[in-house]
């Protein structure tokens with residue numbers, strides 16, 4: 002039971018991060034390998050605000066959101082839009098953006114090392130509370146609840162509003178979206194920026210219960226990739242389920258077998274999905 | 289009304305259109321006949337700003353130039369395209385497809401009325417509102433595509449071979465629907481290979497051959513033209 006609860010709480014934070022990558026990859030068609038670094042930047046901001054000003058990470062969220070959105074928009078407009086314009090096919094855009102964002106991830110790592118070379122250690126709501134008979138740290142519960150609230154808001158926006166519908170239309174078919182008067186370039190920039198924002202918010206939340214450091218990003222990029230591919234590209238519901246599964250499996254392996262093996266377990270699921278359900282858990286058909 | 293002047297398109301060295309001029313008024317159906325590869329789709333793509341080739345010439349919509357505008361702004365100006373292959377959103381529901389049609393600002397104020405008109409024209413869409421569009425039959429998808437284009441409240445509706453792959457009965461229904469659309473005051477530019485049925489509902493027509501307009505006139509005159517009959521009506525009586 003402990004495993005299930007801790008696993009679901011961890012999965013909640015993962016789900017938010019995977020939603021971010023899903024917006025960037027599924028809508029804007031940008032495979033962002035600097036995703037994990039953006040997450041760690043969110044964590045660094047939380048750490049820094051907490052240590053310097055005693056600001057609660059829950060308040061830092063409100064600072065991170067506009068900054069991460071604007072920063073992602075700038076990255077898209079300056080570095081990625083030229084690649085989007087140049088790409089003749091989706092495959093070419095994928096290769097180009099993978100290389101560009103991979104390079105960008107090193108830039109971010111270097112930047113963060115120069116800002117804070119040590120672990121981002123701080124203690125926020127680190128007291129135990131009991132939940133359905135098992136004991137968890139309060140920060141995990143709070144992080145999962147806030148992540149769930151953000152994810153739910155995003156989900157509702159995507160599924161209930163006209164602008165959310167336009168985002169989904171671009172995800173389904175950019176070629177048709179322009180025929181109904183949607184500015185595909187602008188919606189892609191919006192999706193990329195929202196994705197960056199959500200990722201940084203996830204990082205802020207995760208930093209309350211995982212001790213991050215400047216080079217931790219790549220692990221989270223891998224996890225987000227695993228979740229997105231397991232859930233099916235562009236499938237938000239699939240990503241949420243996949244994130245919860247990953248959280249459960251990682252927690253189970255760490256508790257029962259060995260904490261060092263969580264990544265191995267994640268890869269094992271990843272391989273299994275690639276071998277048996279390459280279209281994702283709920284994948285409809287190959288596009 | 290739509291006026292295109294001297295449109296030329298080339299794909300690299302290959303010249304697909306040359307010196308094409310045409311007009312389409314509100315409340316009329318104009319058909320563009322042409323064989324495979326004549327450049328019909330290229331023309332519609334050039335008019336709506338989605339042509340991959342290099343385009344020259346001018347295009348005016350109600351006196352305002354739309355040449356070189358981005359496709360979303362052309363839709364906003366009042367030109368809506370139902371492309372070859374329909375171009376619906378296969379993973380979204382019928383209702384979502386129609387809602388997206390009304391995305392342009394020009395469509396929002398009259399969205400309810402337009403939707404009522406579309407559902408009256410294609411009652412089947414009413415029953416299938418929540419069906420995923422990609423799972424519908426070809427004819428139903430064509431209705432979604434046309435309905436979605438109508439939802440943008442265009443001045444001129446452009447259709448690229450809407451009868452392709454439809455049974456003769458559905459084809460007849462489709463052309464009757466187009467006739468009703470024209471009666472609402474919309475102009476329709478219809479690209480077709482089905483000369484007999486399209487000329488029967490059209491007011492005027494153009495003949496496109498190897499990227500040039502080689503004939504133009506009233507629909508009944510074209511239908512009785514011996515050259516047109518030989519090329520597009522299988523030599524039979526119209």
Ligand SMILES: Nc1ncnc2c1ncn2[C@@H]1O[C@H](COP(=O)(O)OP(=O)(O)OP(=O)(O)O)[C@@H](O)[C@H]1O
Pocket residue numbers: 299302304322323324325326327328329330331340341372
């Ligand atoms: N993207 C492109 N690149 C290069 N050539 C193209 C491209 N699109 C069309 N063409 C060429 O332009 C010419 C006109 O093509 P278009 O699609 O306009 O013909 P069409 O009249 O619509 O034919 P169909 O009735 O078969 O649809 C053809 O020779 C075609 O090969």
Ligand SMILES: [Mg+2]
Pocket residue numbers: 328329330372448
């Ligand atoms: Mg064609």
